[in-house]
Amino acid sequence: MSKERVALPTRGFFENKTKKGISSWIFTTDHKRIALLYLYSIAFFFLSAAILGILMKIELIAPGKTIMNASTYNKTFTLHGVIMIFLFIIPGIPAVFGNFILPLIIGAEDVAFPRINLLSWYFYVGGAILALSTLFFGEGTADTGWTFYAPYSVRTGTNVTQAVLAAFILGFSSILTGLNFLTTIHRMRAKGMDWFKMPLFVWATYATAWIQILATPVIGITLLMIVAERTLGIGLFDPSLGGDPILYQHLFWIYSHPAVYIMILPAMGVISEIIPVFTRRRIFGYKAIAYSSLAIAFVGYLVWGHHMFTAGMSGPSRVIFSILTFLVSIPSAVKIFNWLATMYKGSIDMQPPMLYAMGFIFLFMIGGLTGLLLGALATDTHLTDTAFVVGHFHYVMFGGTGFGFFAAMHYWFPKIYGRMYNIKRAKSAFWVIFVGFNILYFPMLIMGIMGLPRRYYDYLPQFQPLEILSTVGSWILFTGLIIMLVNIIKGMKSGLPAGDNPWKGTTLEWQTSSPPILENFKIMPEVTEGPYEYDNIK
Amino acid sequence: MFSGSSSFVEGVDLAFFVIIGISLIFLIGITFGMIYFSIKYNKKKHPKAEPTVENTKLEILWTVIPTILVLFMFYFGWAGYRPMRTFPDDAINIKATGKMWAWSFEYENGKWDSVLYVPINKAVKINLYSMDVIHSLYIPAFRIKEDVVPGINNKMWFKAEKLGQYNILCAEYCGLRHSYMMSKVVVLPEAEYTAWYNTKQKVDLNAMPGELAMKKIGCVACHTTDGSKLVGPSYKGLFGSMRKVVVDGKVIEVKADEDYIINSIRKPNSQVVEGFPKAVMPEYKDQVTDEEIKQIIEYIKTLK
Structure with missing residues (x-):
């Protein structure tokens, strides 16, 4: 079974002449090593x-x-979320991939602020810890759901304060990464790479970075307000202290909806890189895809109210948020049409x-289309806070x-490790x-x-057949993840050398x-031409 | 086309039908296109890609058509929803109170129940109050839901159009027993409803005022009277016993006298019985009167 491990022609950045061992990693300012630090911690x-998710499905x-x-x-479910x-x-x-690929794909030596880049990984690890x-202490981890809705989050005896502070610190990691990428994209592009010669992954990262910088501070302040309310008893969100629970929402x-686009835009950027390479064609509608990323980032700021259609907002604001929600779906649809036209x-x-x-395209479409039912007032009234919402955002966030x-x-595995995983x-x-x-x-x-609310520990018997099906699905999914993981790890260690450009990409x-x-x-x-000029390659 | 157990079902289900219909056309079309292209233009059959030719007309077309379609969907969503927020003047007023983890419904004549009784074909307006955290009153069969937010008086209305019993659920996560915070709405013929409405509150003549007060406030959602453990400690044998409680992290022993019970209602988290989770019970201020507390104490004294 085990084949001879073939040595790579070059070990590239994995070879470090000045520092050895772990300190060559945790004190590195090389964007590629920082990217791998992130990769291993994120994995x-x-x-x-995922294991917490499996346990919930078994329950x-x-x-x-x-x-x-x-x-x-x-x-x-709170910790899972x-x-x-x-x-x-x-x-x-x-x-x-932003860290690893962004400087490479724009032809730069590193990101603009390599030390801040390392600092943001430390914020990430600190927040995670x-x-x-x-x-491990007190009444245990928070039981509020990842949304920390007040006044429940103000009153519960679990460790909400710590969980909220963790999210606050993680916010800094996100802001610093955004700041770094924004400066890098503005200042460090290769000679000749003007804005419309940038690969679409760069456009997506650029739009994302703006959201990270502009939206994240809002959640930071909001989370500190929760801490102030819990520890000092200042009435901000809890009506028994004179606060307003809707203000919290x-x-x-205002952050967490734009954050959805922090999550999805870079993925769309990845898809826009992959499709031209494997269809051997210049991407269709380059400018439309680039502008649609910016449009999503902008309109995405204005739709947060659709999370609150039943919370008691005024009638007109419900209607306005509903229209805007429908409009934000257009740029995503445009991207899908362009990808298909490229094929x-x-x-x-x-x-x-x-x-x-x-x-991605198939699952994200289901995620997006189910989102339309949640954007429409009549159907959202029935569906909000049900299992439908859980299904919808897993299609968008996980499927997307x-x-x-x-x-x-x-896609980038052979670039990162110089080796190839087992394709089959x-x-x-x-x-x-x-x-x-x-x-x-x-x-x-x-x-x-059918009317099953979300975050339900127990349910009426009529739901059991579907719950069983769903649980079995979670086992299949997890098996697939393990096969993928083993394949990746084996590829890292002993995959065949892949060469510099196994997919024959142009970026x-x-x-x-x-x-x-x-x-x-x-x-x-x-750079003298656009990023996807396959038409000129023989 | 769609009729259901409330007057809203038709509009909501029509919106479902329109949006799911358009979505399916889109989903099937794109998926079919992807599969078709990956077979037809597979590199084995089609080794040389043809150059990409930009087509502005096509781009405009596939921006404008979806925009029209989503505005169309928005319209159906809005049309099905508008009646829900148009409150009729002649509605019966009912006050619904959500607390962790029970519902109670109070009528204009002071009658209350944990089940919601309504007459058929009559508008019913529900004013929503929360005693503690956010809940959400959800009746799936009627396609309605509105959050029950402390400090904010949300309201909803409906007109039931079919006799029967339907589930009432809590749709906003509210802690430990969120999934058990259920009740029923019972739709009665008008005459039967009037008869029910006009019968005096069924009072168990043997019941003490304190017992009734506790049922109405909802204490029994978490505390039993028979010694079994639910969320909080049972009332059985409580009065006069010695209790181990946690105060500022230290365990001390106190006597469960009248002051202890008052404190346990007004400031329950200042002394939590050992072995029970802290900060689960909300502080009851104006939701419980001093008079009711006196009655409750008298009642607890009898639970030996």
């Missing part, structure tokens, strides 16, 4: 939270108590990154961003994940329409060695 948290396989009591269940949102989906693609430490969603008359090579990209992350992983096994892992995913989450959409990261050398390029590249 760890993703798997931990729900039958009504009544199965493996845990209600209090444990409430803490489990906090880890997945703040430690996986939000940092995910920008922190790992604080969040997990809540497990406004402040929370038309291409020469399509179904490699694992392309499979994940197509999986998660699959985008896996696509990026399979990667494809079979994709199909297991894809099938398991739909069996797990589609029943949630149906149960929501700059493929012009240097794999793995890239410490200073990225031997001769700094110059």
Whole structure:
């Protein structure tokens, strides 16, 4: 079984002449090493939270108590949400692939502020440790759900203060990363790379960075207000102290809705990179895709109220938020049409990154289209706070961003490690994940329409058949994830050398060695044409 | 086309039908396109990609058409929703109170119940109050839901159009027993409803005022009177016993006298019985009167 491990022609940035061992990693300012620090920590948290998800689904396989009591269940879904949102989906693609690929793809030596880049990883780890430490003292980890709605979050005896401070610190990590990327994109592009010669992943990262900088401070302040209310008794959100619970929801969603676009835009950027490479065609509607990223980032600020249609907002504001929500779906639809048009008359090579990209498009479409039911007032009134919402955002966040992350992983893997994973096994892992995913989450959409509220520890017997189906789906999905993970780790260690440009990409990261050398390029590249000029290649 | 158990079902289900219909056309079309292209233009059959030709007309077309379609969907969403926020003047007023983790419904004549009785084909307006955190009153069969927010007087209304019993659920996460915070709405023929409405509150003549007060406030959602443990400690054998309580992290022993019970209602988290989670019970201020507390104490004294 085990083949000879073939040595790489160059070890690139993995070779470090000045520092050795762990200190060459934790004190590094090389964007590539920082990206890998993020990759390993993010992968760890993703798997931990996935296991929490599996446990929740086992609990729900039958009504009544199965493996845990209600209090444990409430803490489990809170921790699952906090880890997945703040430690996986939000940092995910920008922190790992933004860090690794962004300087390479624009032909730069590093990001603009390498030390701040390392600092933001330390903020990430600090926030993560604080969040997990809540497990081990007092009444245990928060039981509020990842949304920390007041006044429940003000009153519960669990460690909400620590969890909220953790999210606050993680916010800083996000702001600093955004600031870094924004400056990098403005100041460090290769000679000749004007704005409309930038690859679309750069556009997506750029739009994301603006949201990170402008929206994250709002959640930071809001979370500090929760801490002030809990520790000092200042009445801000709890009506028994003279506060307003709806104010909290406004402040929370003013950040957390744009944050949804922090999560999805980089994934869309990844898909826009992958499709031209595997169809051997210049992307259709480059400018439309670039502008639609900016449009999503902008309109995304104005739709937060759709999370609160039943919370008691005034009638006119419900109507306005509903219209704006429908409008924000247009730029996403435009991207999907452009991707499809790029495939038309291409020469399509179904490699694992392309499979994940197509999986992304299908699952993200279901996520987006179910979002329309939640944007319409009549249907949202029935569906809000039901399992339908849970199904919807897993389609968007996991089917979208998660699959985008896996696509990026399979696409840039040979660049990062200089080796190739087993292609066949990667494809079979994709199909297991894809099938398991739909069996797990589609029943949630149906149960929501049937009227099953979310965050329910127990449920009426009529839901059990679908709950069983969903639980079985979670086992299939997890099996697929393990196959994928083993394949990736094996590829890292002993995959065959992949060469500098195995997919024959045209963007700059493929012009240097794999793995890239410490200073990225031997001769700094110059750009004379657009990023996807496949038409000129023989 | 769609009739249901409330007057809103038709409009809401029509919006479902329109939006899901348009979405399915889009989903099937794009998915079919992806699969078709990946077979037809697979590199084995189609080794050389044709150059991309930009097409501005197409771009405008696929921006404008979806915009029209989503505005169309918005319209159906709004049309199905508008009646929910148009309150009729002649509605019966009912006050619904949500607390962790029970519902109670109070009628204009002072009658109250944990089940919501309503007449068929008559508008019913529900004024929503919360005693503690945010809840959400959800009747799936009627397609309505509105959050029950402390300090804010939200309201909702409906007209039931079919006799029967339907679930009332709490849709906003409210802690430990969120998924058990259920009740029923019972739709009665008008005459039957009037008869029910005009019968005096069924008072168990043997019941003490304190017992009734506790049922109305909802204490029994978490505390039993028979010694079994629910969320909080049972009342059985409580009065006069010695209790181990946690005060500022230290365990001390106190006697459960009248002051202890008053304190346990007004400031329950200052001394939590050992072995029970802290900060679960909200502080009851004006939701419980001093007179009611006196009655409650008298009642608890009898639970030996």
